[in-house]
Amino acid sequence: MANTETTERVSDLSGEKYKYGFVTDIEMDRAPKGLSEDTVRFISAKKTEPEWMLEWRLEAYQRWLEMREPKWARVHYPPIDYQNSSYYAAPKSQGERPKNLEDIDPKLLETYKKLGIPLSEQMMLAGVAVDAVFDSVSVATTFKQKLTEAGVIFCPISEAIREHPELVRKYLGSVVPTTDNFFATLNSAVFSDGSFVYVPKGVRCPMELSTYFRINASETGQFERTLIIADEDSYVSYLEGCTAPKRDENQLHAAVVELIALDGAEIKYSTVQNWYPGDEEGKGGIFNFVTKRGDCRGKNSKISWTQVETGSAITWKYPSCILRGDNSVGEFYSIAIANNYQQADTGTKMIHLGRNTRSRIVSKGISAGHAENTYRGLVSVHPRAEGARNHTQCDSLLIGGECGAHTVPYIESRCPSASVEHEATTSKISDEQLFYCLSRGIPQDEAVSLIVNGFCREVLQQLPMEFAVEAQKLVGISLEGSVG
Amino acid sequence: MTVEALPRVDPKTALFRKDFAANAADLPGAGLGWLDARRGAALEAFALSGMPTRRIEAWKYTDLAVALENDLEPATPFRAEDAAAIADSAVFAGAMQIVLVNGYLHSIGGAGLTDAIDVVDLAQLSVRTPDWVEKHLGARAAGSDQILGAASLALMRGGIAVRVRAGSVDLPPLQISVVNPARGHGVMSHTRVLLVIEDGASLDLIETHAGEGEAKGLANLGMEIVLGENAVLNHTRLQDEAGGTLHVASIGAFLSRDSRYHVLLGNFGGRLSRVDMNVRLAEIGAEAHIRSIAVLDGERHADVTTVMDHASPHTVSRQLFKSVVGGRSRSVSQGRVTVHKGAVRSDSHQMYKALLLGPRAEADAKPELEIYADDVVCGHGTAIGALDDTALFYLRARGIPMEEARAMLVRAFLEEVIDGFAEGDLRDALWRRIDTALASAQGGAA
Numbered sequence: 001m002a003n004t005e006t007t008e009r010v011s012d013l014s015g016e017k018y019k020y021g022f023v024t025d026i027e028m029d030r031a032p033k034g035l036s037e038d039t040v041r042f043i044s045a046k047k048t049e050p051e052w053m054l055e056w057r058l059e060a061y062q063r064w065l066e067m068r069e070p071k072w073a074r075v076h077y078p079p080i081d082y083q084n085s086s087y088y089a090a091p092k093s094q095g096e097r098p099k100n101l102e103d104i105d106p107k108l109l110e111t112y113k114k115l116g117i118p119l120s121e122q123m124m125l126a127g128v129a130v131d132a133v134f135d136s137v138s139v140a141t142t143f144k145q146k147l148t149e150a151g152v153i154f155c156p157i158s159e160a161i162r163e164h165p166e167l168v169r170k171y172l173g174s175v176v177p178t179t180d181n182f183f184a185t186l187n188s189a190v191f192s193d194g195s196f197v198y199v200p201k202g203v204r205c206p207m208e209l210s211t212y213f214r215i216n217a218s219e220t221g222q223f224e225r226t227l228i229i230a231d232e233d234s235y236v237s238y239l240e241g242c243t244a245p246k247r248d249e250n251q252l253h254a255a256v257v258e259l260i261a262l263d264g265a266e267i268k269y270s271t272v273q274n275w276y277p278g279d280e281e282g283k284g285g286i287f288n289f290v291t292k293r294g295d296c297r298g299k300n301s302k303i304s305w306t307q308v309e310t311g312s313a314i315t316w317k318y319p320s321c322i323l324r325g326d327n328s329v330g331e332f333y334s335i336a337i338a339n340n341y342q343q344a345d346t347g348t349k350m351i352h353l354g355r356n357t358r359s360r361i362v363s364k365g366i367s368a369g370h371a372e373n374t375y376r377g378l379v380s381v382h383p384r385a386e387g388a389r390n391h392t393q394c395d396s397l398l399i400g401g402e403c404g405a406h407t408v409p410y411i412e413s414r415c416p417s418a419s420v421e422h423e424a425t426t427s428k429i430s431d432e433q434l435f436y437c438l439s440r441g442i443p444q445d446e447a448v449s450l451i452v453n454g455f456c457r458e459v460l461q462q463l464p465m466e467f468a469v470e471a472q473k474l475v476g477i478s479l480e481g482s483v484g
Numbered sequence: 485m486t487v488e489a490l491p492r493v494d495p496k497t498a499l500f501r502k503d504f505a506a507n508a509a510d511l512p513g514a515g516l517g518w519l520d521a522r523r524g525a526a527l528e529a530f531a532l533s534g535m536p537t538r539r540i541e542a543w544k545y546t547d548l549a550v551a552l553e554n555d556l557e558p559a560t561p562f563r564a565e566d567a568a569a570i571a572d573s574a575v576f577a578g579a580m581q582i583v584l585v586n587g588y589l590h591s592i593g594g595a596g597l598t599d600a601i602d603v604v605d606l607a608q609l610s611v612r613t614p615d616w617v618e619k620h621l622g623a624r625a626a627g628s629d630q631i632l633g634a635a636s637l638a639l640m641r642g643g644i645a646v647r648v649r650a651g652s653v654d655l656p657p658l659q660i661s662v663v664n665p666a667r668g669h670g671v672m673s674h675t676r677v678l679l680v681i682e683d684g685a686s687l688d689l690i691e692t693h694a695g696e697g698e699a700k701g702l703a704n705l706g707m708e709i710v711l712g713e714n715a716v717l718n719h720t721r722l723q724d725e726a727g728g729t730l731h732v733a734s735i736g737a738f739l740s741r742d743s744r745y746h747v748l749l750g751n752f753g754g755r756l757s758r759v760d761m762n763v764r765l766a767e768i769g770a771e772a773h774i775r776s777i778a779v780l781d782g783e784r785h786a787d788v789t790t791v792m793d794h795a796s797p798h799t800v801s802r803q804l805f806k807s808v809v810g811g812r813s814r815s816v817s818q819g820r821v822t823v824h825k826g827a828v829r830s831d832s833h834q835m836y837k838a839l840l841l842g843p844r845a846e847a848d849a850k851p852e853l854e855i856y857a858d859d860v861v862c863g864h865g866t867a868i869g870a871l872d873d874t875a876l877f878y879l880r881a882r883g884i885p886m887e888e889a890r891a892m893l894v895r896a897f898l899e900e901v902i903d904g905f906a907e908g909d910l911r912d913a914l915w916r917r918i919d920t921a922l923a924s925a926q927g928g929a930a
Binding site: 383398399400402404406407410411412413417419421422423424427 | 541825826828838841842843844845846847848852853854855856857858859860861862863865866867868869870
């Protein structure tokens with residue numbers, strides 16, 4: 001069925017440690033290196049944006065100039081030279097927009113074949129619509145018609161700015177304001193593209209929405225901006241998966257994702273992040289500084305984040321929920337795997353503002369090699385949030401004596417009728433379990449993969465089918481060679 | 485060094501720096517090379533960060549700079565009219581008592597000291613000061629990780645050094661009573677206590693803090709604890725300062741091979757209290773247990789922040805914190821457990837629980853794990869909430885009035901901390917203090 005393709009692709013994956021380490025030569029239409037007001041104007045002009053959007057960007061840029069890079073996360077990296085990077089790159093063939101698949105640059109299609117997601121087959125994959133972002137410009141949007149019939153708007157955000165300005169103006173920056181933090185502000189100034197989803201009242205989105213992000217051009221930062229709005233009583237499930245070609249130069253990625261759930265709406269956002277983590281000596285790899293936040297603005301709304309973070313040299317990511325509406329629900333399920341010299345500082349924030357709001361956090365961190373893995377999370381209950389409930393569980397697994405696993409939870413309660421619970425454990429892979437597997441002829445790597453998959457099961461179960469299969473394999477691949 | 489980290493001289497930081505600049509030559513032990521060097525380093529550590537504000541991560545929930553008055557004067561030693569305040573500080577049965585007034589050694593009373601114990605008055609440091617004091621004083625609780633501890637060393641006016649000689653066991657309990665009598669205006673005291681328990685010795689320590697008067701002052705204590713091999717210390721702290729006082733205690737403990745440190749932190753009084761406790765499980769087999777009780781009524785702020793360093797293999801730590809928060813009070817529980825590289829078979833657990841009694845109460849918790857070794861068992865848990873309605877209903881259905889039922893459940897909640905730690909007189913004293921605080925905290929909540 002639909003999953004054969006995924007399974008095949010995954011079996012390809014296990015053959016080598018990082019298959020996605022190739023570079024496609026496509027002529028790029030890129031901004032000159034450096035960041036200035038001109039760069040912002042250049043990007044805005046490239047996107048043929050209206051005046052208000054340019055002003056919005058410029059305001060963010062001015063603000064960014066006054067901000068300092070945050071240093072509180074437990075990650076260490078060489079200083080980033082923001083002037084030594086190009087802020088816009090688009091495949092040249094975008095000049096004339098392709099009418100259908102045949103019109104698309106064959107080299108692009110070739111890249112997707114290497115990735116194992118040829119669009120032609122992808123279209124059939126379990127009714128998943130793909131809005132593929134190749135570097136910064138969306139090249140093809142499939143299943144658009146079916147979505148249009150349901151009234152769902154699913155398009156590149158640059159298109160939404162032109163065609164649905166009333167929606168974009170109303171919601172863009174309303175969850176992550178341009179003043180939010182250093183990386184989000186930078187993104188606001190220079191974001192190149194991303195996805196826009198609007199699900200109208202009472203509509204259950206007829207398919208899973210999915211985007212494959214991919215960093216391709218050398219030394220090009222990716223600044224994605226995603227905005228998802230679920231109107232009253234609607235439902236949408238969004239999948240995001242990432243791979244990137246092998247590079248020696250560190251690449252900067254600063255994305256912003258904003259989710260808005262109105263009364264009774266539900267958004268499920270799943271991510272598999274498998275960007276190039278750097279080689280075994282810690283050279284290269286993606287710097288991933290992401291601001292993801294969901295706003296349960298309406299009563300009885302729900303936002304659920306699921307993430308599998310296996311890639312990137314540096315991960316700085318805290319998908320959060322603002323539980324504003326009464327009875328709203330926030331969930332965060334996370335697996336973060338750090339191997340070799342990877343550093344991950346990730347977690348969530350659950351801000352309880354409304355009555356009877358509920359949140360659940362399940363975080364599984366795995367460290368191996370020389371990696372550092374930190375869970376950092378905030379649960380905050382405001383005095384108004386009567387009857388709020390939170391349960392947090394964060395477990396860390398250590399493989400090898402050179403890695404670090406850290407847990408930094410912040411728990412703040414100002415409401416006596418709220419109940420906040422947190423538990424955390426840290427341990428290593430049990431020798432007994434490993435011995436049990438080995439003595440039954442299961443090779444060491446497979447045994448580790450098996451045990452770790454068991455450790456992560458609660459989170460893997462939350463992933464949509466297509467991702468779950470892939471993610472399980474990914475868990476094994478990411479930890480290859482980490483024991484023994 | 486970034487620009488932000490450069491010393492900012494705000495009025496509160498200046499308060500301490502001015503005191504040092506004006507009085508450096510008159511501070512006890514001034515001119516002793518070893519002490520001058522340690523004082524200088526401590527002052528530098530303090531000056532570099534300045535008076536703690538919320539911008540410093542370890543002080544995220546407690547803004548000392550805002551709470552501190554900026555017209556405090558150094559506290560003065562015993563005066564005749566202080567006698568009443570001292571008489572109020574009861575002696576536990578059979579205990580040897582050492583009384584400090586505003587940080588100055590005042591008297592030794594109770595059962596008197598046994599030969600196994602040496603006491604040195606830190607206000608009288610000189611070239612004749614014994615080596616063991618020189619070796620340890622200012623080695624702990626005086627660095628940039630305990631900023632106020634550093635200030636307490638730099639500005640030390642008095643205090644005591646206590647040594648329990650090797651192999652001394654079955655001693656009567658030692659009670660250190662710190663009394664801060666009223667001075668009519670806001671004063672600040674900077675006191676040091678050094679406690680050395682030599683190899684194989686064992687001691688029960690009861691440390692009480694009491695004060696009088698309504699003036700807003702600062703009682704700043706730096707305490708160093710050194711446990712030799714196989715040494716045992718059972719330490720009970722009863723903090724019951726006067727209502728206007730800011731009580732800051734920086735405790736640094738060093739645990740040698742197979743030593744045991746058990747401590748119960750009782751926080752009841754003061755406008756704001758901060759216990760900053762660093763425990764270093766330095767050698768194999770060392771074990772530390774920290775228990776904390778805070779019962780807060782009115783408008784109090786009680787912060788217990790611990791750093792537990794598992795620096796050697798086979799070390800054990802346990803932490804159990806319980807707070808009952810009423811009125812407009814706020815309880816803060818922070819703790820970092822660090823398992824250093826190579827400290828395999830470390831075993832650590834933290835549990836923080838808080839009961840909020842009223843709509844204005846707040847509890848914040850930050851239990852942190854920082855782990856650099858793989859063969860470890862570490863965990864922590866936190867729960868913040870209100871009394872269980874079902875349990876209340878159960879009791880009321882059996883004819884127990886609401887107030888009584890609530891008190892019963894709160895006591896049950898706290899019992900776990902006291903059980904198995906304090907006995908006899910001490911246990912009764914703890915419960916008496918808890919009951920008084922509870923009556924007031926619950927009254928305020930209703």
